Each structure stands twice: as structure tokens, then as C-alpha cells.
Amino acid sequence: LFLSRDNNAEVISLVSKDDTFQILYEKCYNPIFKFFFNKAFFNHFVAEDLTQETFIKAYCNLDKVRDYSTVESWLYVIANNTFNDYCRDIKRKEKHRNYSELDYNSIKYTENTPDHLLLCNEFKGMFGQIFMTLPPKYRCAVFLHEYKNYSYSQAATAMGLTLSAYTSLFNRARKKLKEATIAYLLRIDRELLTENEYNSLSKWIDPRHLSSDISDSIKQEMKDYFNEDASTYNNHLYQDYHNLIDHYLLSKYPIRKEHIVADFGMGTGIFAGKLSRYVKRVDGYDFSNEMCSLARQSFKTQKIENVMCKNQDFLYHGVSSHQYDYAYCITVLHHITYPQQAVQKMVDTLKIGGALIVSDFAKHKHTEIVEARSDLWYGFTQKQVHEFLKKSGLKNIWVEVRKDLSRLIHLKSGNTVLIPTIMGGGEK
Ligand SMILES: C[S@@+](CC[C@H](N)C(=O)[O-])C[C@H]1O[C@@H](n2cnc3c(N)ncnc32)[C@H](O)[C@@H]1O
Numbered sequence: 001l002f003l004s005r006d007n008n009a010e011v012i013s014l015v016s017k018d019d020t021f022q023i024l025y026e027k028c029y030n031p032i033f034k035f036f037f038n039k040a041f042f043n044h045f046v047a048e049d050l051t052q053e054t055f056i057k058a059y060c061n062l063d064k065v066r067d068y069s070t071v072e073s074w075l076y077v078i079a080n081n082t083f084n085d086y087c088r089d090i091k092r093k094e095k096h097r098n099y100s101e102l103d104y105n106s107i108k109y110t111e112n113t114p115d116h117l118l119l120c121n122e123f124k125g126m127f128g129q130i131f132m133t134l135p136p137k138y139r140c141a142v143f144l145h146e147y148k149n150y151s152y153s154q155a156a157t158a159m160g161l162t163l164s165a166y167t168s169l170f171n172r173a174r175k176k177l178k179e180a181t182i183a184y185l186l187r188i189d190r191e192l193l194t195e196n197e198y199n200s201l202s203k204w205i206d207p208r209h210l211s212s213d214i215s216d217s218i219k220q221e222m223k224d225y226f227n228e229d230a231s232t233y234n235n236h237l238y239q240d241y242h243n244l245i246d247h248y249l250l251s252k253y254p255i256r257k258e259h260i261v262a263d264f265g266m267g268t269g270i271f272a273g274k275l276s277r278y279v280k281r282v283d284g285y286d287f288s289n290e291m292c293s294l295a296r297q298s299f300k301t302q303k304i305e306n307v308m309c310k311n312q313d314f315l316y317h318g319v320s321s322h323q324y325d326y327a328y329c330i331t332v333l334h335h336i337t338y339p340q341q342a343v344q345k346m347v348d349t350l351k352i353g354g355a356l357i358v359s360d361f362a363k364h365k366h367t368e369i370v371e372a373r374s375d376l377w378y379g380f381t382q383k384q385v386h387e388f389l390k391k392s393g394l395k396n397i398w399v400e401v402r403k404d405l406s407r408l409i410h411l412k413s414g415n416t417v418l419i420p421t422i423m424g425g426g427e428k
Helices: 009-013 017-039 044-064 068-096 099-110 114-132 136-147 152-159 163-186 195-202 214-234 236-251 270-275 289-301 339-348 367-373 382-391
Strands: 260-264 281-285 307-310 324-330 350-361 395-410 416-427
Touching: 017 044, 017 068, 017 136, 044 068, 044 136, 114 136, 114 163, 136 152, 136 163, 152 163, 163 195, 195 367, 214 236, 214 289, 236 270, 236 324, 236 350, 236 395, 236 416, 260 270, 260 339, 270 281, 270 289, 270 324, 289 307, 324 339, 339 350, 339 382, 350 382, 382 395, 382 416
Parallel strands: 260 281, 260 324, 281 307, 324 350
Antiparallel strands: 350 416, 395 416
């Protein structure tokens, strides 16, 4: 729009500052980046930082542009000044480098192993991409305070905002950045997570793992949690809940004596033990040693011999396809980073004609539960469970939210809540 000399100011005034900026950004990002890339001796990160800085300055000063036909050359003037400032800054630092800075640099130097550099570079690249998904106003707010070390009031002045307007914009921007980071790491659509889910997931994300798949770090913590907590799983309340749901789970599909079935995330084996009476063999998977050892003890006491305890992560290790007539997954999915992948994995293990049943918490809003129990998901909606099953290729899908099969949970605050159970399944 502003790159055509024929446009007049009236047309311009109809377009918001953000839209104008976005057009400028889309058209000129690459040329400006190249400009810096050449000047900064092909240093990608310096070029990226300086490009960012140029656009931030452009955004802050866009109101001052009177003639939009010259906006591109105006942008190059900013870029040139930014580069000159950068060179001056480097020279000044070299000149005034004191001993403490040297110490700092030498500490850094020891970290310059290929691994460390790779991690930093990967992280920077990744973070750059996430940052770019934020709307310009948010990017600007974060950039000024976090990257340029502007005080709140300096940043507010630079953006032409009051201090309180800036701080509230900055807080919203940080929140958006956190959400965008989590969504990026989970490789999911940002819209899929609620605010509470963002908060609960963010506490699991260890910065050391940011450049790799976060599910491994989350999984390790989850295993530790279940190892510590295993003994509480056999308490009365949990047995009561199983008494409520197990009959329903067992009667949903016709089970026969020749069947081989799986219980994924079997815990202390409450359900697997019951299932074992009706089938030839149950493979009970659980990655927690403690859970498995309690399950083994319980099977021994009950003289159950046809449950194979498989102390392993069912998502990764050697679980072959097409081996089970039925697979069950009870109250496990909300502890799993990528529930869709888990459902797919379980479906893969089914024989053609076999069926899967998943059971979990229906979607709820109780942060206290999620925090106390290290859950990742606030349960699931019918739509979500339906999608998990459908995307995994199952037929004859059914999903039910059952208030009559609710789980009673006592909270530390003294409150008690009842959470309906969501159950769903389908045939392969
Ligand atoms: C809330 S407990 C439920 C146990 C059992 N299904 C029940 O309802 O009694 C979740 C169990 O899933 C296990 N688990 C979670 N993710 C797993 C994975 N990827 N592979 C194996 N076990 C897993 C945990 O160790 C834990 O024992």
C-alpha cells in the first residue's frame, strides 16, 4: 500500500498502525536481514537481532512518517543507524572491557563446546521463530524490556504509551510468549490449550530441554512422581472408583477366554487383575518400577498368573503391532504430553477387528487437582477424545461423559470434588 506513490494520506489513515507495520514487515524483512547479514560478516544471529531492532524502532516511530512513498528508504536509514550504533557499541565494549568482564568471558569460553553452541544456536533459532508469531505490539513490548534492557518507563516512552498501559501490554505479551512457546514445543495448535493448561504445562518445562522434545523431560518427572506416589493408589477411594468403572469397561465388548489383551499404564494392576479372569493373557504396561512391583505383589497374593507385568514405557520400547484383541487405558492419558500419539500407539498394537477403550477425567477446571497430582491435562472433552480415536483410524467410535461414574477427590484445601468420567472407544 505505502509503497505505491499514487496512494494518498486519506487511504493510509484508514489502515491501522499494526496493519501498516505488518505490510512493511512482510515486504522488507528479508531485504533488511540480507543488508545486515552482509554487513555483519554473515553472522546470522547478529543479522537477526539487528533486523528485529530495526523493525522495533520502525514500529515505535511509524506515526511520524508523513510520506509513505518513501517509507522503504526511511527504513534503510533506521537500519543503517542501527548498524552504526551496533559497531560503536562493540568498539566501546572492547575499549572498556575490565577484569570482571574478562572473567565472565572466560567462563563463557569454557562453555563453548560444540554441544553447548549447538544448543544455544538451536534455542536462539527456535525462539526467534516463536517470537515472530507474536503480534508486532507484543514483540515490541518484550523486545524493549527483555532484549534492550529498557526500564518500564523508557520502554513506555519509546512506544508512546503511559507507564500503566505499557506494563499491562508487557504482561500480556509475556503471557502470549509463554503460550506460544508451549504450543510450539508441543507442536500443537495454540487454540487447543486452555490458560490453565498452559500454566500447568509451563511448570514442567525445564529450559535445558527447550531445544529438544520436551516429552522426555516431562516423562522423567512423571515417572518420579508415580514412583513416589504408587503406595497411595491402593487406597479405598481408588478401589471404590475402580469398582464403579471396571464393570462397565469389562462389559463394553465381548471378552473371551482366548483373548490376549493389554492394560496400558496399569498402575498397581487393579483393573488388569480383574480382566485376567476373563482372558488368556493380560499384558500390563507401566513405566514406574514402584507401580509394577506393587502390581506383581498383588497378582502373587491373588494367585493370578496370566498377567505379564511389563515395566516399560508403552509409547516407545518394542511394543509390537497387531497383537492384542483389546486394549484399555484407564486414567493415563491426562498424564501424557501427546495424548493423540499415545492413542495411535495403542491402536497400532491392536489386531484388525480388535478394540480400544480409553477412560479418563472429563474436562474440568480444578487447578488444585492438577497441581497436586502432577496432571498435564485438565481431563478431556468429548470432541477431543473423539478426535484422538478418529485420527488413529478407529471405526464405530463412541464417547460418553458419565456423571454416574464420577471420581471423588479430596483436595488438600478440605474441599471435595466429583469429576465425571469420560470413556470412549472404537474398533480397528
Ligand atoms: C493414574 S495412574 C492409573 C493407573 C491404572 N490405569 C488405574 O486406573 O488404576 C497412571 C499410570 O500410568 C503410568 N504411565 C503413564 N505414562 C506411561 C507410559 N508412557 N508408559 C507406561 N506407563 C505410563 C503411570 O506410571 C501410572 O502408573
